[in-house]
Amino acid sequence: MRHKDKKRLNPLKKNYKSIIFLVVLLLAFFSLIAVGYFNIKEPENQAGAATNAATDNTPPITPTTSTQMQDFPNTVQGTFTGILNAKYIKEELDPIIVLYVSSRLPGMAMIYYPQEKKLVCGTPQMVINDISLFDGAQHTLTYSFQNPGIQYFSYDNKILSQSDFHLNIPSLLTGNTVGVSEKFINPNFGSVEINSNPNT
Numbered sequence: 429m430r431h432k433d434k435k436r437l438n439p440l441k442k443n444y445k446s447i448i449f450l451v452v453l454l455l456a457f458f459s460l461i462a463v464g465y466f467n468i469k470e471p472e473n474q475a476g477a478a479t480n481a482a483t484d485n486t487p488p489i490t491p492t493t494s495t496q497m498q499d500f501p502n503t504v505q506g507t508f509t510g511i512l513n514a515k516y517i518k519e520e521l522d523p524i525i526v527l528y529v530s531s532r533l534p535g536m537a538m539i540y541y542p543q544e545k546k547l548v549c550g551t552p553q554m555v556i557n558d559i560s561l562f563d564g565a566q567h568t569l570t571y572s573f574q575n576p577g578i579q580y581f582s583y584d585n586k587i588l589s590q591s592d593f594h595l596n597i598p599s600l601l602t603g604n605t606v607g608v609s610e611k612f613i614n615p616n617f618g619s620v621e622i623n624s625n626p627n628t
Contacts, residue, residue: 499611500532501624503595507572510617516562517616529612535596538571550579551596554589566618
C-alpha cells in the first residue's frame with residue numbers, strides 16, 4: 429500500500445472511531461432516560477392502584493360499614509349514615525365539598541356548599557338550607573331511600589327534608605348518562621355505615 433493510500437484511510441479511521449463513540453454515548457444516554465422513566469412510572473402505577481376518588485393528599489378513609497360496602501347494596505332501599513368530623517381537613521373550606529357519591533344510584537350525591545350553608549342530596553335532589561358543617565362539632569348525616577317510596581335526609585337525628593324517591597335511569601336512546609361511575613366517601617367522615625335497611 430502506498431503512502432498516499434495510508435493517509436486517505438487514516439481520516440476514515442478517525443471518523444469511524446468518532447462515530448462509534450457518539451453511538452455508544454447516545455445509547456448510554458437513552459438507556460439512562462429509559463431507566464429513569466420506568467423508575468418514575470412504576471411508583472405512579474402503584475400509587476394509582478392504591479388511591480381512591482379523592483385526589484388531594486388526605487389519607488384514604490376506611491369507612492365502617494355494617495355490610496362491608498362503600499355503596500348501597502341495591503337500588504330498592506338503603507341508608508347512609510356518616511359521622512362528620514368537627515373540623516375540615518384543610519384550613520379553609522372549599523367552596524363546594526362533595527361528601528358522598530353513589531355509583532349504584534345514578535345521580536345520587538351529597539354535596540355541601542359552605543358559603544351558602546346549603547346541602548344538596550338525593551334523587552331527585554333535595555335542597556337543605558341553613559345547615560352548618562365543620563363548625564367545631566361532629567354531626568351525624570343520614571340519607572335513606574325506599575324505591576318505590578320516599579327518601580329523607582336527617583341532620584343530627586332530625587329529619588330536615590323528605591320527598592318521593594325516583595331512580596335516575598341512564599338513557600340509552602339519547603346517550604345521556606346520569607351520575608358517575610365511581611363511588612366516593614369524603615375523608616372528613618370519621619365513620620360511615622351503609623346498609624339496606626331504610627328505617628335506621
